[in-house]
Amino acid sequence: MPNSLNPMQLIADRWQPSARFVRRAAFACVVMAVVIVVTGGAVRLTQSGLGCPTWPTCTEDSLTPTPEMGINGVIEFANRMLTYVLCAFVGLAIVAARARAPRRRSLTRLGWAQFWLVASNGIIGGITVLTGLNPYIVASHFLAATALLTVAVVMWLRASEGDEEPRDLVARPVRQLSWVLVVATALLIVIGTVVTGSGKHAGDAKKDVHRIPLDVREITQLHVDFVCVVLGLTVALWFVLRAVKAxxxxxxxxxxxxxxxxxxxxxxxxxxxxxxxxxxxxxxxxGSCLVWIAVLRVFLSLRDRGELLAAVPAPSGGHEALQATAASSR
Structure with missing residues (x-):
């Protein structure tokens, strides 16, 4: 398909967003990713996990909740609808990144990665309902939302820097320590989902929901142990950065x-x-979202990718070609 007939190119020919707009669009995706996590938690904590007992419709005969389903149906359905709001923000970020010149394929790829993560997590959410809030699926649902948050944060931070090859700002051992911090924090979050899956908040009060067969006190203690590990690694990294004058x-x-x-x-x-x-x-x-965002900000601040290039005028050739094609067809 010629560029002149590509909808993205048509938008780019007519709209040149500022670097600030692209950053704000990317940051809006970060905010919405956090909102999805928190509202998903609210569904479980209000015992609304099966407020809509089927998927993709709310009931077998209705797309939306019925009055008989009460507030639980409204809460569950509202959380489903937020997915479309998130898609709108992700779509805006993709279009803004694509329209800005010079074109940065890395940003648009990160935007599309978010879109596919949203779509896949929607399917996981449906499986969660169809399996009666299976705790392992619930955990994967949260982890997929965390993956979405990861990509959103990376896009937001990448929107403020250039596209040069990454250059480490610290020695390799320091960089490796930051990797250990990221892995330990990721494990902390994973263990947190196990604590949730074995704990008291199953997500629905009307049904005997299966729980992960672990002692919640023991798995909570493991979670606390990893909190101490992450705190220790954070303090160690701070002292190392001071020593190497980072x-x-x-x-x-x-x-x-x-x-x-x-x-x-x-x-x-x-x-x-x-x-x-x-x-x-x-x-x-x-808070889990804030911790993960903060860890990613630390990790990505240890390398440099150059200055963000200034905007250049968008080419008008695509628009002119479209006009020529239309004229020749008359």
Missing amino acids: PAVTARRVVELFGVLLLQGTVGFVQYFNDSPELLVGTHMF
Whole structure:
């Protein structure tokens, strides 16, 4: 298909978004990814996981919840509808990244990766309902949402830098320490889903929902152990960065991570010793997103990809070719 007939190219010929707009569109995807995690948690914590007992429709005879389903049906259906809002924001980010010149294929690929993650997670959500809130599927649903958040954060940060080959700002051992921090945090999040799957908030009060057959106290202790590991790695990375005189922005992001970890740990302890009240569990899920964002910001600040190139005028050839084609067909 000629570029002149490509809808993306037609938009690029007529609209040149600023670098700030692209960054804001990418950041909006980050915000929406967090919203999806938190509202998904709200569905489970309000016992609305089976508020719509089937998928993709809400009931076998209705796309939307019926009055008999009450507030649980409304909550579950509203969370499903948020997926379309997220798709709209992801679509805007893709179009904005594609329209800006010079064209950055890395950004558009990250945008499309988000789209496919949203689509796949929607299917996982449907499987979650059809399997009666199987805890393993519920955990994979959360982890897929975290994968979406990962790509959204990477796109947001990449929108502020250039496309040169990555250049490490620290020595290789320091970079390896940051990798260990990322892996440990990822394991912390995975273990958190196991704690959830073996805990009290199954997601539906009307049905005997299967739980992961583990002692919740023991798996919670493992989760706490990993919190200590991540805190220790964060402190170690800060001291190492100070010793090697790393860029100030990196050290500042490590301090931000440490602060978020302390807040998240506080919420977790209060939650545990108060028998996991719904509001604190939801806050803890929000904190999980903030911790992961902070870790990614630290990791990606340890390399440099050059300055963001200034915008150049979009080529008008595609628009002219379209006019010529239309004239010749008359």
